[in-house]
Amino acid sequence: xxxxxxxxxxxxxxxxxxxxxxxxxxxxxxxxxxxxxxxxxxxxxxxxxxxxxxxxxxxxxxxxxxxxxxxxxxxxxxxxxxxxxxxxxxxxxxxxxxxxxxxxxxxxxxxxxxxxxxxxxxxxxxxxxxxxxxxxxxxxxxxxxxxxxxxxxxxxxxxxxxxxxxxxxxxxxxxxxxxxxxxxxxxxxxxxxxxxxxxxxxxxxxxxxxxxxxxxxxxxxxxxxx
Ligand code: B16
Ligand code: MG
Numbered sequence: 001x002x003x004x005x006x007x008x009x010x011x012x013x014x015x016x017x018x019x020x021x022x023x024x025x026x027x028x029x030x031x032x033x034x035x036x037x038x039x040x041x042x043x044x045x046x047x048x049x050x051x052x053x054x055x056x057x058x059x060x061x062x063x064x065x066x067x068x069x070x071x072x073x074x075x076x077x078x079x080x081x082x083x084x085x086x087x088x089x090x091x092x093x094x095x096x097x098x099x100x101x102x103x104x105x106x107x108x109x110x111x112x113x114x115x116x117x118x119x120x121x122x123x124x125x126x127x128x129x130x131x132x133x134x135x136x137x138x139x140x141x142x143x144x145x146x147x148x149x150x151x152x153x154x155x156x157x158x159x160x161x162x163x164x165x166x167x168x169x170x171x172x173x174x175x176x177x178x179x180x181x182x183x184x185x186x187x188x189x190x191x192x193x194x195x196x197x198x199x200x201x202x203x204x205x206x207x208x209x210x211x212x213x214x215x216x217x218x219x220x221x222x223x224x225x226x
Contacts, residue, residue: 002184002216004165005103006131006154008046009114011170011187012204014091016084016124017045022216023079024056027072032060042191046171047054048115048144049073086127095205104208109133113167115174134158146174148181154200155183163223166212184219186212202221 023039028034040059044052053072057064064072103110111134111224112119119138123129134157141149147163155162167178170188178185179196187197188207194200199215201207 001106001213002108002164002166004109004111004155004158004160006111006113006151006165006167006178006183008167008169008174009112009116009119009122011045011093013093013096013128013166014087014122015093016087016091016122017170019083020044020052020080023076023083024052026079027076028056028060028193030075030101031060031072031133036057042168042172042193045144046169046174046177048138048161049076049117050142069117077118082120084118084125087122089127092126092128093204095203096208098207099204099207106133106209109158109160111136111154111158113139115150134199146176148177151181151183155181156206166216168207184216186215 007013010020018023021044024044025036028036036059037054040056043055047055050073053069053076071204085208112123113136115138116122117138120135123132127199134154136150136154136157138150140143141153143149150160151167156166162182165183166186167181167183168186168188169175169178172193174189175185175187175194175196185197186202187194190202198219
């Protein structure tokens, strides 16, 4: 049995993922009179605020000064926070509360491994702060997803080896990060690009301990973890 579960936030615990892209859309519209193509949503999922802005500016083929870059980050966050005004436990994705309860019954430790600097505030609004044993701080890691740093920090905060943990993610960058960290990568969604995922559930509602436990047993044998 695995000992730790390292959770992504946006798109795994909460239905906040599309709100990030809606905020980027508004920003691109306000500042550059531009419409962002849908594929940029996938490319910015799980990616830090700054790296996401760079991806968007590269797409628009515009360069901005450092102070303008900071201004754009600030405004994107204001737009995003405005969309979270009514966030409540109702925004927890289907099946997540039940899955967390199963993990707790089996004494699995929980850590948050989100790229979001808003993670602690969002967990509070979802009334999940006390449910988590640790929250890895994305401002303290050297590199964002797809680098493994936030998952390594989350496992360390639980005092566990990454190989003793499963990681749950809805983004390609995040699945790569889990895979490189040495934890078992579990993807949520239907993206055909989830190549590094060890197991994919189409929706959070399908997550369940029996299946995750079964794939962890296979993962353990393949990786010779005893
Ligand atoms: P913030 P996750 C990620 O959260 C989002 O998927 C991504 O769209 C966002 O840019 C990033 O957090 C940073 O968020 O601007 O709130 O600091 O999926 O890793 O939980
Ligand atoms: Mg996510």
